[in-house]
Amino acid sequence: MAIIINLDAVLDKRGMKSNELAEAINITTANLSILKTGKAKAVRFSTLEAICKVLECQPGDILEYIDED
């Protein structure tokens, strides 16, 4: 997919683990895994907002567009 999720990199910078983030933003680790592996079809604004709030970052730090053509 042309949208890349850079959540792992941001988590590494913050020294936070996936399960800690999942707990902080109140979603399951399975759903967070779907997001991290790029299998997600959509991200709710509320989820994005919660991630940005916990990780103190911007949506652009997590999502990246890559032209595949």
Next chain:
Amino acid sequence: MRSSEWTKNIFSVTYYLLVIGWILLLGILLYAIFINSDEILEVMGDAEEFQIKSENALYTCLTYGLLSGALWIYILYVFKNLIQNLIYGPLFTKLQIASFNLIGQLIIFTSILDALSIVIVKAILNSRLEIEFDLFDFWFVIAIGTFLIFLSQIFNKARMLKQENDLTV
């Protein structure tokens, strides 16, 4: 009892009745072939739709009846399983979509085959070509078949929407 349970039971009873009817028809064919065809011919000779007067015609009609019956039994079998799956399993699965599509196609195929066979058998047995089968019934069954195919397409779209919803984080 819930309406879904009623539907399941009605389909199950119809299925088993059809299987019993099919076995009886097979018994009649075997009886005509191996024991006594005259008795069967006497009964069939007085039938309203086809007046069968020769052994070959009798065997042909009974064999066709068995083949057509087997197809309808298979349709009901798939339908019965589909309803069970819709009641007890998760909705919008690939199996349900494929089943709706298959049932729709089989109903259309069998209805056209039945209609054609009536015309052909009448032309051969009675040496006359006229369409006496009920056209309303024919188009009604075809409409049910096309509706089921349409329903399978709706289920396919619903499956995609469900998948999208499941993969929304």
